[in-house]
Structures are given as structure tokens and as C-alpha cells.
Amino acid sequence: xxxxxxxxxxxxxxxxxxxxxxxxxxxxxxxxxxxxxxxxxxxxxxxxxxxxxxxxxxxxxxxxxxxxxxxxxxxxxxxxxxxxxxxxxxxxxxxxxxxxxxxxxxxxxxxxxxxxxxxxxxxxxxxxxxxxxxxxxxxxxxxxxxxxxxxxxxxxxxxxxxxxxxxxxxxxxxxxxxxxxxxxxxxxxxxxxxxxxxxxxxxxxxxxxxxxxxxxxxxxxxxxxxxxxxxxxxxxxxxxxxxxxxxxxxxxxxxxxxxxxxxxxxxxxxxxxxxxxxxxxxxxxxxxxxxxxxxxxxxxxxxxxxxxxxxxxxxxxxxxxxxxxxxxxxxxxxxxxxxxxxxxxxxxxxxxxxxxxxxxxxxxxxxxxxxxxxxxxxxxxxxxxxxxxxxxxxxxxxx
Numbered sequence: 001x002x003x004x005x006x007x008x009x010x011x012x013x014x015x016x017x018x019x020x021x022x023x024x025x026x027x028x029x030x031x032x033x034x035x036x037x038x039x040x041x042x043x044x045x046x047x048x049x050x051x052x053x054x055x056x057x058x059x060x061x062x063x064x065x066x067x068x069x070x071x072x073x074x075x076x077x078x079x080x081x082x083x084x085x086x087x088x089x090x091x092x093x094x095x096x097x098x099x100x101x102x103x104x105x106x107x108x109x110x111x112x113x114x115x116x117x118x119x120x121x122x123x124x125x126x127x128x129x130x131x132x133x134x135x136x137x138x139x140x141x142x143x144x145x146x147x148x149x150x151x152x153x154x155x156x157x158x159x160x161x162x163x164x165x166x167x168x169x170x171x172x173x174x175x176x177x178x179x180x181x182x183x184x185x186x187x188x189x190x191x192x193x194x195x196x197x198x199x200x201x202x203x204x205x206x207x208x209x210x211x212x213x214x215x216x217x218x219x220x221x222x223x224x225x226x227x228x229x230x231x232x233x234x235x236x237x238x239x240x241x242x243x244x245x246x247x248x249x250x251x252x253x254x255x256x257x258x259x260x261x262x263x264x265x266x267x268x269x270x271x272x273x274x275x276x277x278x279x280x281x282x283x284x285x286x287x288x289x290x291x292x293x294x295x296x297x298x299x300x301x302x303x304x305x306x307x308x309x310x311x312x313x314x315x316x317x318x319x320x321x322x323x324x325x326x327x328x329x330x331x332x333x334x335x336x337x338x339x340x341x342x343x344x345x346x347x348x349x350x351x352x353x354x355x356x357x358x359x360x361x362x363x364x365x366x367x368x369x370x371x372x373x374x375x376x377x378x379x380x381x382x383x384x385x386x387x388x389x390x391x392x393x394x395x396x397x398x399x
Contacts, residue, residue, distance in 0.1 A: 012157040015220055019164040019213055023051050026168065026209055029202040030175045051167060058163035059156075063115040063123065066159070066266070070113075071258045072103035072125050073357050079104070080352060083131055086140050087124060090147040093235040100124045100150065104131065106357050109256040110249045113266040114146040114155045122150045128357065129254060134245055137337060141232060141242030145268055148231030154224050155266070161217055162262050168213050175206045221265050222286045226320055229291055230306035233298060237335040243295035250288040290314070301332035368392050 027047025032040055077084045084102065091099050100114075100122045107127035116122025124146050134142065149155050233239045249269045256271035264272050265284040272284075290313060297309035307321045355365070355375070362378040370390035385394040 009153065011220065012153070012161075015216060016157070016160055016164065018216065019161060019168065020051055022205075022209060022213055023164060023168050023171065024048060026171055026175075026202075026205050029205060030171065030178075033199050033202040034175070034178050047171075050171075051164065054163045054167045055160060058159045059117065062159040062163065063117065063121075063155075066115050066263055067103060067123065067125070069258065069260060069263055070103075070105050070125060072105045073361070075102055075104050075357075078352070079355075080131060082136060083126070083139065083143075086136065086143050087147075090140065090144050090235055093144070094147050094151050096147075096151070100147075102126075104128055104357060105258060107256055107258060109254040109271065110134070110252050111256060111267045111269055111271060112142050112146050113263070113268065114149040115159070115266070116150065117156050118153055119150055122155065124150075127256075128354070129252075130249075133248060133252075137238060137241035138245035138248065140236055141238070142245050142268060144232035144235040145228050145242060147235065148228040149224070152224070152227065152231065154228065157224075158221070158266055161220075162265070165210075165213055165217055166262065169210050172206050172210050175202070218265075218284050221284050223320065225268075225286055226291070226294075226310065229295065230303055230321065233295070233301045233306065234303070234332060237301040237332060238337065239295040239298045239301070239334070240337065243292045246288050246292050246295075250292075298334070301334055302330070305332075366394055 024044060024047045027050070028040060028044045031038060031043025031046070035043075075083075087102055088099060096119045098120055100116070101124075103123055103125040105111075105125060105127045108129040109127055110130040110133055112124070112126040112130055114122060114124050124143060126142070130142065131139065229242065232242055236242070246269070256267075259267070259271045264270055269288060270283065270285040293313045294306070294309045297312055298305050299309075303321050307319075310320050358375055359365070364376040364378065364381060366374040366376060366385065366387075368374060368387045368390060369392055370387060372387060372389045374385065374387060374394075376385055386392070387394075
């Protein structure tokens with residue numbers, strides 16, 4: 001497992017440096033073309049500062065921004081003990097020292113993601129729809145998948161790479177806008193030939209640079225989804241749980257609300273409708289049905305078993321997992337389905353989770369003498385509230 005993590009880090013660093021190098025080259029060429037009388041070293045330095053600024057922001061504030069964009073709310077153990085127990089089990093199985101923070105998105109759609117800088121500073125985010133519709137085995141499979149992203153440091157990589165990809169898109173867009181106000185000029189006739197070459201390369205990069213960056217980025221993302229599935233099976237030793245959860249997610253027709261192009265690749269299933277096929281395979285996720293078929297083919301929980309199932313389903317001898325990670329692998333037997341005892345009261349789970357989301361938004365809860373729980377928006381604090389059931393009056397400050 002650790003060899004696979006090290007291999008992932010090497011590939012992540014290679015892609016990250018490729019994207020960063022592409023950004024620096026684009027900044028250098030665009031600056032030289034738009035301001036031919038300027039200092040090329042200055043353009044390179046400015047590009048480097050912009051890239052480093054993006055990276056520093058992504059490292060220190062990226063997770064908080066992603067949680068804010070997703071409208072995620074931090075919840076406590078009393079919100080859903082089942083969810084907390086599952087996360088705690090996967091934390092122990094994955095060898096993490098501390099429990100990830102748990103956030104819930106107020107979404108009827110079923111989805112989940114992981115954010116953070118590493119195992120000691122991370123969070124698992126699930127939608128309220130996911131928690132309400134999955135049984136314990138399915139929820140365990142999804143949490144194990146997201147825990148695998150944390151262990152493999154995929155969350156940090158996706159935050160960094162997403163920031164770099166965003167900077168590439170930004171500088172390319174600014175270049176095209178600037179062309180409307182720029183005329184071809186050079187210092188002298190002798191420099192004209194060189195400037196023409198710079199123009200050709202700059203326009204070519206502006207046209208295909210973003211496409212190439214996305215192509216490499218999405219290819220890595222698709223592979224990491226497969227690897228997270230494989231790692232999740234190692235943690236749970238029960239692939240049917242994750243497979244069943246993916247089936248429910250795939251069959252759901254409820255669309256997500258809180259996502260954008262940066263957060264979409266981080267979810268266990270793409271929230272972007274139609275993100276399943278394109279001519280150049282620009283989807284951020286592998287097809288869910290392929291992932292399910294691989295999970296259903298597994299006869300064991302080792303990486304070797306997953307590689308065999310992957311090759312069987314994909315119909316090719318593709319190396320998903322490096323051979324040096326498979327050499328020392330020992331067999332890991334699958335376990336039986338965990339009993340659902342006592343039967344889960346999904347109504348109570350939904351109610352408790354809904355109350356936790358309201359509490360995170362500063363709602364006030366009043367327990368009336370008649371037994372009714374009244375949920376009061378914060379804007380009504382200090383106003384008179386009558387119980388809709390028995391008419392009992394609450395006056396003054398409600399907190």
C-alpha cells in the first residue's frame with residue numbers, strides 16, 4: 001500500500017510540475033508578444049509569482065473555500081452517530097491518527113468528497129441525501145473511498161492542480177482579450193522574425209494549452225478514482241457496499257446545486273450532467289457502470305485482485321497499479337455483509353441530520369410543554385412565538 005502511495009506522489013508531482021511549467025511558458029510567451037519592449041525575465045518572474053500565489057492560497061485556504069462553495073456545515077456526533085461511527089471505523093482501518101472533520105451539505109442529491117492538506121488536516125463531506133438513502137454497508141463504502149483519497153493525498157493534489165489549471169485558464173483568457181488592443185510590433189526589423197515565431201507559439205499555446213492541461217489533469221483524476229475504489233475495498237473488505245452505493249447514486253435523478261468546475265472533480269460521482277463521454281475523453285470521472293462491474297468482479301480485497309478485475313472489465317492489459325506495488329501483496333479475503341441490527345430508522349436519521357444543519361445556521365430549538373419541538377429562524381429571536389400545536393407563548397430572548 002505504501003509503495004502505491006509513493007508512486008501516486010511521484011506521478012502527482014510530475015503532473016503538478018508539468019502544469020506549473022506550462023503556466024510559466026505561457027506567461028513568458030504572452031508577455032513577450034504583448035510587450036515586446038519589456039524584459040522577458042520580468043515576464044517569467046511575474047508568472048512565477050502568480051503561480052506561487054495560487055499554490056499558497058490553495059494550500060492554506062483551498063479547503064475552506066471548497067467547503068464554503070459547497071455550503072457544507074460542520075456537524076457533531078449527536079447529528080448522526082451512525083455516520084460518525086463509520087468514519088471512525090475507516091479512520092482506524094486506514095491508520096489515521098486523528099478523526100477527519102465531518103461536514104454535511106444540505107443537498108437531496110447523493111454525493112461525497114474529501115478535502116484537506118493531508119491525514120492530519122482533512123475533512124469528509126457528504127450530502128444529506130446520501131446519508132438518508134444509504135444503508136450502513138453502502139455508507140461505509142463511500143466513506144472508505146473518501147478516506148482513501150485522504151490517505152493517498154489526492155485531496156491536496158486536486159486542490160493544487162485545480163488551482164494551477166485555473167491559473168492557466170485565466171492567463172489564456174486574458175491573452176485573448178488583450179489581442180484586441182495589441183498590434184504586431186518589434187524593436188527592429190532584425191527582431192521581426194523572432195517576434196513572429198513568438199506570436200505563432202503564443203497563439204498555439206493559448207489555443208491548445210488549456211486543452212492539454214485539462215487532458216492530462218482529467219486522465220490522472222480518472223485513474224485516481226479507480227485507485228480510491230481499490231483502496232476502499234482494502235479498508236472495508238466488502239466491495240458490494242461501495243458498488244451498491246454507486247448504483248444508487250447513478251440511478252438517482254436528483255441534480256446537485258452547490259458545485260462548480262473546481263469542486264466537481266472532487267466528488268465520488270461527477271455532478272455535471274452528461275460528463276460520461278467525449279471524443280477526447282475529457283470527463284473527470286470514469287463511467288460509474290465500469291467501476292461497478294470491476295467491484296462486482298472482485299474475488300478478494302487486495303490490489304492484485306483489483307488489477308485483475310480491472311483488466312477483465314476493460315478488456316486490456318492496462319497497468320492501473322504499478323507492478324512493484326503488487327509484488328509483495330498478500331491475499332486479503334472478502335468479508336460477509338455486516339448485519340443491519342437493529343434495523344435503521346431512516347426517518348430519525350433524516351430528522352436529526354436536518355436539525356443539525358438548521359443548528360449550524362443558528363436556528364433556535366424550543367421544546368414546548370406539549371412535546372412539540374419548534375424550530376425558529378434566528379431572525380425571529382426576541383419576538384413572541386406561539387406554539388402552533390397548543391398555543392403556548394414564548395416571549396423575550398429565545399436563546
